[in-house]
Amino acid sequence: MKIDRRSFFAGSAGALVALSNLRPAWARLAASAANDGSDRTLVLVQLLGGNDGLNWIVPHGHDAYYRARPSLSVRAGEVLKVDDEIGFSPSCPALSELWQEGQVSIVQGVGYPDPDRSHFRSMDIWDSAQPEVETPKEGWIGRWLSGTEARASGRLPALRIGSGPVPLSLIASGFEAPSLERREDLELAAGDEVGAALREATSTPRQGSDALEYLRTSSRRAWQVADTLEGRSGSYRPKAEYPGTELARKLSLVAQLIRADFGTRVYHVALSGFDTHSRQRPGHDALLRILSDALGAFWADLQGHGLAERSMVMVHSEFGRRVAENGSQGTDHGAAAPVVLLGSKLTQGIHGKHPSFDDLDDGDLRFSIDFRSIYQSILEDWLGGDAKPVLGKRLPAFPLVG
Numbered sequence: 001m002k003i004d005r006r007s008f009f010a011g012s013a014g015a016l017v018a019l020s021n022l023r024p025a026w027a028r029l030a031a032s033a034a035n036d037g038s039d040r041t042l043v044l045v046q047l048l049g050g051n052d053g054l055n056w057i058v059p060h061g062h063d064a065y066y067r068a069r070p071s072l073s074v075r076a077g078e079v080l081k082v083d084d085e086i087g088f089s090p091s092c093p094a095l096s097e098l099w100q101e102g103q104v105s106i107v108q109g110v111g112y113p114d115p116d117r118s119h120f121r122s123m124d125i126w127d128s129a130q131p132e133v134e135t136p137k138e139g140w141i142g143r144w145l146s147g148t149e150a151r152a153s154g155r156l157p158a159l160r161i162g163s164g165p166v167p168l169s170l171i172a173s174g175f176e177a178p179s180l181e182r183r184e185d186l187e188l189a190a191g192d193e194v195g196a197a198l199r200e201a202t203s204t205p206r207q208g209s210d211a212l213e214y215l216r217t218s219s220r221r222a223w224q225v226a227d228t229l230e231g232r233s234g235s236y237r238p239k240a241e242y243p244g245t246e247l248a249r250k251l252s253l254v255a256q257l258i259r260a261d262f263g264t265r266v267y268h269v270a271l272s273g274f275d276t277h278s279r280q281r282p283g284h285d286a287l288l289r290i291l292s293d294a295l296g297a298f299w300a301d302l303q304g305h306g307l308a309e310r311s312m313v314m315v316h317s318e319f320g321r322r323v324a325e326n327g328s329q330g331t332d333h334g335a336a337a338p339v340v341l342l343g344s345k346l347t348q349g350i351h352g353k354h355p356s357f358d359d360l361d362d363g364d365l366r367f368s369i370d371f372r373s374i375y376q377s378i379l380e381d382w383l384g385g386d387a388k389p390v391l392g393k394r395l396p397a398f399p400l401v402g
Contacts, residue, residue: 038384041258043251043267043313044141046167047291049274050119051317052284053337054365056092057106061085064357068324072280072331082106085354091288094296095340103299103308103342105400107374108352111336111367115319119275119333122318127168129372129391140375141266142172143390144383158266159257161250167268177268183253236260239304242297245290247271251298259305265383274317278328291315299342312382313342314374322363335364339374345382347402373398 059065060076061084079087080096086106088096098104112131116122128136145157158170158177170177236256242248250269257264271291276284295313302308320337336355355365376387377400388394 038265039261039310040382040384041265041267041311042378042383043254043269043311044169045291045295045313045315046268046270047274047287047315047317048123048270048272049276049317050122050319050321050333051274051337052276052280052321052331053317054321054323055280055284056089056288057082057086057108057338057340058089059086059354059357062354062357065323068357070325071329072325082350086350088292089285089288091285092292094292098296098299098342102348103344103346105341105343105346105348106350107339107341107369107400108350109336109355109365109368110316110339110352110371110374111319112370112372113367115335115361115364115367117319117333117335119318124168126316126318126371129375136168138172139167139169140390141169142175142177144379144385145265146172146175147389148385156262156264158268159264160268161253162268162270167270170266170268177266180253182249183256238297238301240297240300242301243290243293245294247290248294248297251294252301255298255301255305255307258302258307258311276321276330277326277332278330280325280330295342309344311343312346312378314378315340315342316371320365323357323360323365324363335361336367337365339371341400343382343401345401347399351398351400369398370395374400377401 054065054069055072055074058074058079060074060079060081066073074089078090080090080093081087082096082099086108088099095104099106112125114131116125124136125131127139129140130136130138141158148157156178160166160170160177160179161181162179163181164179166176166179236259238252238255242252247269254267254269257267271287273283273287295315299308299313302311316339317337320334321331322334324331326332352369355368357365359366372391373395376391376395377398379385379387379390381401
């Protein structure tokens with residue numbers, strides 16, 4: 001099929017927009033047959049809206065919890081117990097099983113000084129790890145990656161799986177991780193007429209305008225990426241049965257990309273809907289089931305492919321909920337909450353004490369572990385970086401990785 005410049009632009013405009021938005025970012029993968037000195041990956045699972053940590057990691061051993069939540073509390077007999085004090089929601093059997101296998105760590109009372117109950121402000125604080133900056137422009141992962149060999153070599157060190165704006169955590173000066181919604185976004189069928197036109201047009205020798213040459217170069221690299229991904233992951237078969245949820249689909253794609261081994265160090269996925277101001281139990285229980293089942297399948301898939309030992313998952317939200325239920329059988333914005341991590345190399349167990357119900361901060365649990373201590377441990381003990389330039393200071397040591 002022959003195509004001239006005018007018909008190329010006129011007939012393929014839609015496809016070119018898609019390429020210009022997605023392919024140039026993915027073109028960095030072309031030289032990433034090996035990763036940047038470490039094969040360890042971090043998967044960030046962000047629960048958007050403020051997850052109610054008290055009904056997720058349930059303090060069944062505390063009478064004050066039941067007094068504060070006469071209609072919302074999880075009965076002690078339903079809790080999937082971790083010990084005599086806390087346990088998983090009955091909606092999280094997969095997480096409970098992973099706990100019994102020694103694959104889970106629970107960090108209690110995580111937060112930061114002078115907590116902010118605004119979704120946007122608190123997410124900025126968690127994503128940037130800069131509570132003192134009013135309008136942060138860079139995220140903690142972005143700052144770390146901007147100085148790594150992977151960033152300098154043009155590889156793709158981080159990837160967001162999903163649509164919408166890239167989270168601040170993956171942004172830094174001169175660097176922004178691209179987003180991928182589904183695997184098909186990387187493919188243009190070889191037999192498709194537009195795809196064939198793009199291949200032919202972008203493979204011809206240089207001629208014409210600089211704009212056309214730029215288009216040729218970017219698209220040619222993008223095709224190389226798509227072909228490389230097809231070659232590496234075309235034989236991928238999941239080693240677990242994923243549920244039919246959107247979160248499970250995203251995590252299945254993450255597992256596929258980890259196995260393809262492009263040198264990507266950090267993946268980000270999100271699950272929304274946790275702003276449970278009214279009639280909380282049915283919706284929140286359903287979200288926790290989606291989370292637990294997806295993580296259970298994802299971890300079984302990684303284990304089946306021999307990838308679990310090089311992977312870690314961190315599950316967190318921008319804040320927890322208030323201790324007492326409100327008048328609408330829901331909970332309002334709170335402060336400290338648990339963080340859950342998955343990994344076979346973790347120091348498995350419970351970290352920190354459960355916040356006191358007798359010493360609340362305006363109705364909220366007080367934090368005892370700064371979330372940046374978790375970041376510091378992940379950066380230094382797992383990803384192999386220097387946390388001080390990223391966080392701006394040293395924090396108390398947190399023995400997260402065994």
